[in-house]
């Protein structure tokens with residue numbers, strides 16, 4: 359706990375936003391810049407000394423990383439796990455639109471995994487928080503990289519029931535028959551495509567006229 363408190367005390371507020379501020383969690387849908395680039399860290403979270411790019415001999419050879427010259431703390435910049443769900447309710451696929459997104463993009467329910475929960479518990483919690491639906495059955499679709507945001511997406515198919523009530527983060531949702539839903543060429547879109555293939559549907563992809571980072575796409 360002491361380490362956590364120290365971290366919060368010294369790390370710049372902007373760095374803390376992604377994991378702490380729910381509203382900021384969706385910046386990654388509209389931003390072309392990863393929220394946790396290694397360059398976003400300026401100070402050691404353990405002793406507040408300015409970090410420096412320091413080369414150290416690691417298992418794979420010499421490696422430049424942001425490190426603390428005083429205490430040796432290393433910013434590993436490991437990818438952050440993000441949970442995603444292809445939510446199925448009454449045989450249809452629910453896609454939702456976040457208030458922060460530009461355009462008319464609809465996407466999977468996603469959220470950061472939290473400490474003290476399993477991935478299954480995490481995605482069931484996110485589904486409940488964002489749609490009010492109860493997940494009856496969860497099956498892993500796959501694991502996908504989202505390198506642009508330095509994230510790792512763990513995607514589930516979630517068979518759900520209940521009355522849909524969106525959280526304030528979401529402004530709208532749509533229900534699609536599995537043979538009508540369109541995928542998008544990025545992390546969670548590939549997860550949706552893989553799930554559709556597993557159900558015998560050949561996925562159709564949205565044509566993006568602009569690069570993904572400019573089109574407010576989902577992960």
Ligand SMILES: [Zn+2]
Pocket residue numbers: 402403404405406407426427428429430431
């Ligand atoms: Zn330090």
